[in-house]
Amino acid sequence: MPLNIAVCVKRVPDTAADKNLDPTDFTLRREPDESILNPVDEVAVEEALRLKEAHGGEVTVVTVGPEAALTKAARRALSMGCDKVVHLSDPVLHGSDAQAIAYALACVLRRGSYDLIVCGSESTDARTSLVPPALAEYLNLPGLFHARTVEVEGDRVRVQREADQGYDVIEGPLPAVVGINWGANEPRYPSFKGIQGAKNKPVESLTAADVGIESTRVGLAGSQSQVLGFAARSAERRRILVDNKDGNAHVKLADFLQEAKLI
């Protein structure tokens, strides 16, 4: 059965670039030239493309944000092989929190009849991991999150959900919302042909009004959570002494590094 897949992508500041918050409203300053497709969303795009290759169908990229969301994030997804873009852009959305963005995305996604909605589990800028579950809630669809694998069989989707020490296997009926974890796959590099072809793929541009978004539920004012301030994390310097009285220093050191998630 061919799958009609939507993949939600976000543009984020380049991982290598300095990140700055606007001191007036505490929103992230986003320099268009330093924007990239959220790396976790790249994994989601790859997963969507693999499902399309296995089952047939098409992959629609859905993105919210100003021009760079289209030119940097969505275009990259198109270069990788996605078929078309739905781009929601509207000044009223500025400053929306994760829940408001999920509401806006739901308004867009309701207009299509998607079998599967795929998201990256988190973005490298905000890291709330809230959008996929909130999206499933707004759409009243089953949500399968933190997936490390995704399989579709007939009208059901099954994922391995990453857990602390291993994974759970969970399943639900289509249509469903799936959140993909970092590391689920190695995203492909776009080919030159893909980059050239991306220019000619269809882009549907929408405003908040086009999809029936109530402006009181989005933007800085419409968001239910407000950012009140921020502070940089202070770097901490610690010294650990590993003794070798029992000849086991190497094990203790390895344990320490593992616990600190450094190896």
Next chain:
Amino acid sequence: MDFDLPPETEEFRRVVRSFAEEVVRPVAEHYDARSEFPLEVVRQMGELGLFGLVLPERYGGADAEFITLCVAIEELARVDSSVAITLSAGVGLGAMPFLLFGSEDQKETWLPPMAAGEVLGAFGLTEASGGSDLSALRTVATRDGEEWVIDGSKAFITNAGTPLSKVVTVAAITGRSEGGKEMSSIAVAHGTPGFCVGREYRKLGWRASDTRELVFEGCRVPVTNLVGEQGSGYRNFLTILDGGRIAIGALAVGLAQGCLDESLRYARQRMAFGREIGAYQAVQFKLADMATKIAAARDQIYKAAWLRQQGRRYKAVASMAKLFASEVAMECAREAVQIHGGYGYIEEFPVARHFRDAKILEIGEGTSEVQRMLIARELGLPGAVPGS
């Protein structure tokens, strides 16, 4: 006036740069140390479509402009010259003879697997006794009924002995004409009786690229294996080599940039006498000179590629660009090692590898001396290089 490359080319540059950083860099030292052909990396380069970039779409290529291939070679060479020359030779020397001069049959046989990076072709021109001096060519192909019988040997042939190597275009004397030897190119598939691929050379650099000696003894191939017209060899070789010079120049620019990037990073980290060494004018001036020369070399290479794309005369500019870029690469590699001090002399940092890899750039695809001869000839001076 527009100095910007096409936006798709710039976007693809970023893709190749991440590929080089993520796929090539972690294993470059490994393959170099073992003088081993990085089959897995080359396979992934094939998947990325690098080998098909400039080939026509009907043969599985991407129909990209030549400059895009140059940018890809440059970005690979910034990290590892061996894979960059594997790409450059695979396209410029392996596929180009078929694309430019081959029959439709030959194109359909060889170009699609070459575009996919599944097959590497080689160009058998240089011989032990002569490189740029084509008149010294000794390999002979004699017509016998419906076959060519090839006898002779070739030296320093890139990509001829990899697991993906399936065909070599051999330059051979096919007769005598009034002007002297008549030269032609003949495709010989690997496995043809009488065609023997020799052992790998032990090289100073480019160690993860494949370079072989080839021997032909009574090697028989069908007359249809002629690539281009009989007797057109000389003219065709020069066409192939002119494009190759620009590609080698791009490789040189990439290597030089890699040296600068490594040196900048090191200069910011390494402390001496209480300051990072990048705070000392002696190091700063080296870095400033490197950056300046790289910028000039890059512009010249892109200009040569652009002239070629426009179908304009690019011979002299290609020679100048290759000469300048390869000497800049050697100089940047030398300064990078100097900035790294003792660490530049051991294989701990990539600059030692860059240093070994740089030297061949002043030799391959026409030595610096040959480039100067060609340029002098373009200036209207009497020269010893025929056909330039």
